[in-house]
Amino acid sequence: MLQDILQVDFLRYAFLSGIMIGIICPVIGVFIVLRKMSLMADGMSHMALSGIAAGLALQRYLPFLYFINPFYIGMLFSVLGSFCIRPLMKLYPFYREFVIPIILASAIGLSVVFISLADAFNKDLFGYLFGSLITISHTDFLVVLIVLVIVLGFVILCYKPLLILTFDEEGSLVSKRGKQVTDILFTMIVALVVSVTMNIVGVLLVSAMMIIPVAKGMQLAKSFKQVFIYSIIFAEFDIIGGLVVSYQFNWSTGGTIVVLAFVLFMIVLLIKKTVQSISRSKPVSYSSDETVKF
């Protein structure tokens, strides 16, 4: 296997991209989960799907545009979609989540129409939906690298406003401008991350990749910093493990990665429950000096 990775180009790109995605997804996923936007990632990935479908249709009817990879049109749709979601959510500030099914359903509708136009209910489409190792090219790899740099740059530069806005929008006293800029940048970056992740695990499983590692990380972490660290470790494990297994057994890449992530999630929950029940059966010493001091 290791030999293959070193020798076969697409495998090498798949692994390197996978390792980078294992950083990108949880780093952005932490903020997505904590800002209660998990469904938004799903909405965006479906927008991306409709973009890919549009790209496929375009290739069929305007063959001279062959050089435009449908994937990039997907990326474009995902970014545009994110800009529709935000104003719609503003219209219903207390029921933000119901905007998502509207976007989701419309995006699926659009995708199916474009796919039928492209006459593309075939194997290619399956790759886009559930991910495939063979689709990862040198360019794709470079795109992931660029997105990695953008994501890390953004999170490092905007860490402070991102964190306080996520924790407590009202009490944090961030200026309106700062808040808007951070929000818009964040949404665009989510769209970028969705599109690149899509290439490996497929449209339908993108949001799982952003959410499940973080869900595991939050179970174990004792502080905000630890959430990042644990989530990245889990994501790397899921992706690399999933890639290896899917290659060995010739299973669907995206499916294998997500199933592995889920199984591990169950194991984490189980371990946590066991540890808790063990520590509960021990006598606990309460500190008695609860002094009130202001």
Add this chain to the structure above:
Amino acid sequence: MTIKTPVLDLENVSFSYDRKPVLEDINFGIEPGEFVGLVGPNGSGKTTLIKIILGLLKANHGEVRLFGQPLSKFKKLSWIGYVSQKSNSFNSGFPATVFEVVSMGLYSQMKFYKWFGKKERLKVWEALEKVGMEDYAKQNIGRLSGGQQQRVFIARALVRNPKLLILDEPTVGVDAKSENAFYDLIESMHKEKLAILLVSHDIGTITSKVDKVLCLNKRLHYHGDPKQFEMNRQEILTDAYGQHFELLEHHH
């Protein structure tokens, strides 16, 4: 002697949600180091007024000046410490420690490239000590009681070393002992020449501690000296709260 610029200055401020007027023609100021208590019945517009001062809402008429500058030009938000009414307005499942939460009070005044270093950590510890929560630094914020959370949020407001501290009903859900401790803390802050705007329903306590009382119900029904307020208390409260104000007031 030079005339000090007031910390806060409101001139003819009016505000309505959609078409419903909530504040009408509000005029008052806070001097440096002044302790001002704001009272008024539920729904009288206290929280709304504070949100206007903080720039979270925009007044329909009139002008708000912070430290002599109109709100639109005021950039030093870090000079203000704010504890909101709903301490549970924060994301309560958030996996952050008490220490991390108090650190966030410093974030908005730090440049993005500034590293959170030793100096900053020290400030956080000091703020935690002031509110007596240093033993809880490593605890998850979601696992604290309401009163303890409230103290952490006060620490988050204090850590920025503000010049104006705005507290919206900070003692709700705090037991009597902690409430006394809280007022001791506020008084010591007051002695350090920190300007404070405190919203409370506890009229008795307020009037015994503050330099100035504001009694709000859409308009300012009283604005001035607490002794004067105490003397005409019945009239002012009937005026502001309506005939049945006693139902709303806590007795001590």
